[in-house]
Amino acid sequence: MENVQYAEELVREFLVFRGFTNTLQAYEAELSTEIGRNFEVDKILDLVFSVYIPKYQLDRLLSIFSFLKQCFTSPADTVLYTALLKLEQSVLRYYVVNALKSGRQEKVVEFFSASGSYLMQKREDWIAWFAIPYIKNPSLDPQFRMYFSKEWSDTLVLSFRNFLSGIFNGTRIPALLKISTEKNMIKCLKSDIKQLNNKLSELQALLEVKEVELSLLRRSGNSIDSGHKNLLEITTFGSSVDGQAFSGVYEESSTSSIQGVDSHTLSSVKSRDEKLCDSSRMSNAEMSRFWCQRKIFLK
Incomplete structure (x- = not known):
């Protein structure tokens, strides 16, 4: 709908620019009749069955079929043209x-007065219909009863819909409508590109944040590994120093006899010390506890 309105404005602007006033007036008059209704099937059906027929606008009703004949069919296309004539008749x-x-019998009389010659020109089967305004109950007449049924009217609307859908779907899009369509397409593409650029900026910012977090995690991991390594070296070095001190103290204490300790007690202590030294499972805590006991004993 927007494309059609834009194309109409382009045509109106061009006619004004060229000074085609008579053409502009005819163009405005054509637009006011709403013939074609922008090739929208439902709107054309609404015009025919909800406006022109209920309001007895016979001239506009006939103009619809004249428009369809000129723009979408020709006598050379026998099948399509014949189908349109049958629809018009119905x-x-x-x-x-x-x-x-x-x-409104008077509207029927006006109808035949205005269109009688046209109907009789190519449609001999209309002859019986000229008498219908004067039949008392035409809906009960076997010749006309079918046309008063809801089934017939529903079938007519459906057939008209299918016909319009068929001819409009095969219609070539005018160049003016293509210009409007391409303009709207470019506008939509620009909007999509802008949204994608904004999304890309958001993702880049998020990526930078994640890279900083990953760098911090790596530094934290390296610090923990370094701390473990230093702790292991300190533990190993402490164990070595404690062993050497134990050995030196042991030798010093074993050669000292001025403490007044008897030989039996020293033998017991020496035996216990040797067992402790030979144990490879002695921990630093046990080693410290041993030396505390040793000092107390020596005192």
Whole structure:
């Protein structure tokens, strides 16, 4: 709908620019009739069955079929042209039936007065219909009863819909509408590109944050590994120093006899010390506890 309105404005602007006033007036008059309704099937059906027929706008109803004949069919296309003529005939009969159902016999008389020659020109099967305004109950007449049924009117609307859908789907899009369509497409593409750029900026910022967090995690991991390594070296060095001190103290204490300790007690201590030294499972805590006991004993 927006594309059609934009194209109409382009045509109106061009006609004004060139000074085609008569053409502009005719163009405005054509637009006011709403013929074609922008090739929208539902809107054309609404015009025919909800506006033109109920309001007895016969001239506009006939103009619809004249427009369809000129723009979408030709006598050379026998099948399509014949189908359109049959649809026109059925719609006009529906016009007559609707007027009779509404009690507007005078509208039926006006219809045949205005279109009688046109109907008789190529449609001999209209002859019986000229008498219908004067039949008391035409809905009970075997010749016309079918046209007063809901099934017939529903079938007519469906057939008209299918016909319009078929011819409009095969219609070539005018160049003016293509210009409007391409303009809207470019506008949509620019909007999409802008949204994608914004999304890309957000993702880049998020990536930078994640890289900083990853760098911090790596530094934290390296610090923990370094701390473990230093702790292991300190533990190993402490164990070596404690062993050497134990050995030196042991030798010093074993050669000292001025403490007044008897030989039996020293032998016991020496034996216990040797067992402790030979144990490879002695921990630093046990080693410290041993030396405390040793010092107390030596005192």
